[in-house]
Amino acid sequence: MRSLALIPAAFLAACATTAPEPDPVTGSLPFFGTGYRFMNDSCRRLGEDDYTNQFLDDSADLVGCPEDMENLGVFVTDTGAIEVDRREGFVIYSVPRG
Template sequence: MATTIHLKQLLASFAVLSATLFLTGCIETPVEVAVSEPDPDLVFVRGYRSPSDECQLVGESAFTVDFLDDAADLVACPTGSSAMQTLLAETGSRIVTQTNSFSFFSLPYR
């Protein structure tokens, strides 16, 4: 009986440990490149997923030139918005940079 209880406690401990490790892997590390002054001038082309999407396809500007890629779309979403959360869930992408108001994602075509 004591062995059974000890074994159950050991299995429960392993389950908690594995869940903790899994959730720790889901936490996104902070972005190192961020702008602390007012938002830079940005060129918004259109809504990314639809015309009314808060996440916008971003064109070239002095700020975005280093983040543009000929094989990916640069998309800006209002930081913390539900649109940003759904974009993250749909694409699994990572934030490439942030400003005071926006988080930027590079979304490959393929």
């Protein structure tokens, strides 16, 4: 009889929602899109979450680029990007729109 009592508990535990696993490439940063400026660029826009909302600005895009990206300096010069943080192997920039 005791084992029957455990079945509902096991079922509920299996149904519980868990936080998504971090992506092995992008970690837990909320990237979206296929590239920033051009399709398949290494840099990508970042969405809003508890971490990134401190950097969001209505007049700028929040963009993450791999720290080891070869043309990082060119990206900064071309876009006017301002580094706001580094996390999980990415440089996070605020890129002014316009």
